[in-house]
Amino acid sequence: MTTVDDVLAQLANLEDPRMRAVNERHGDDHGVNLTKLRGVAKAIKTDQALAAELWATGQTPARLVALLICSPRAFDDAQLDAMMRDTRVPKVTDWFVNYVVKKSPLAEQMRERWFDDPDPVVDAAAWSLTSQRVITHPDSLDLDALLDQIEREMKDAAPALQWAMNDTLAQIGIYHPPHRARALQIGERLQVLADYPTPPGCTSPFAPLWIAEIVRRREG
Structure with a gap:
């Protein structure tokens, strides 16, 4: 069973200072190649409980993985609103709207x-x-x-x-x-x-x- 610590360790190993410099010019505070990050999420598949834990870390790479492994239908309106107001990083905001909200019945x-x-x-x-x-x-x-x-x-x-x-x-x-x-x-x-x-x-x-x-x- 994959844990938060497992995912954070994988993401830490993918951190690239050059990638971070590029991303920071666009307001994104991480240095993880998104193709490799998607690979981490693909290996986990859907895991709503783990997604919630990853989101709670507040770390951008972890939150991006969370958005890929969550179930959009599992969130109620209050949760979606709270998450929206907590997405201050452009890539997190973009993925949240496109991968979660747009796929939600709400x-x-x-x-x-x-x-x-x-x-x-x-x-x-x-x-x-x-x-x-x-x-x-x-x-x-x-x-x-x-x-x-x-x-x-x-x-x-x-x-x-x-x-x-x-x-x-x-x-x-x-x-x-x-x-x-x-x-x-x-x-x-x-x-x-x-x-x-x-x-x-x-x-x-x-x-x-x-x-x-x-x-x-x-x-x-």
Whole structure:
């Protein structure tokens, strides 16, 4: 039976100072290669009790393993809310939203609970969940109201929140042709992420370019 100490020892052996230096530039406080970290989690498989213990350590690599071995359906709304408010490291936040909350039957409940939260990281999680709904279940979403709010608030939003709102803007433009012209207009006017460095062959996160490229691939 794998214990917390077993996992922590494995992660300590994977720590690489050069990897830590790279990660710290992005706000992540660890030096573990994520492919190798996934290997640790794969060997454990699903273990909710161990996941809870690993999360309680507060250590970023341990929490990342916890998010890979937990059962998203096992968390109630209070636990999800508490964990969300305790995810201060970008990679932990990203994995928590994508690997746990989005797979939980409580995803829509949490989206509504976190929307317009005063904590921009929590609010960003709600917008990330909104982006998913824009693509998969847009019924009952007021897309015009979302565009209104993006137009008012995205320019001056905190970085994580701005990124998530921009994602919603792009998804509305890509998947909802009646709203595409307005989404493009908002992106052009606000110029959010217009100068974001984009490697060759990758799609720019600047919404007008992003929308145009994905629409070209989908409809061309």
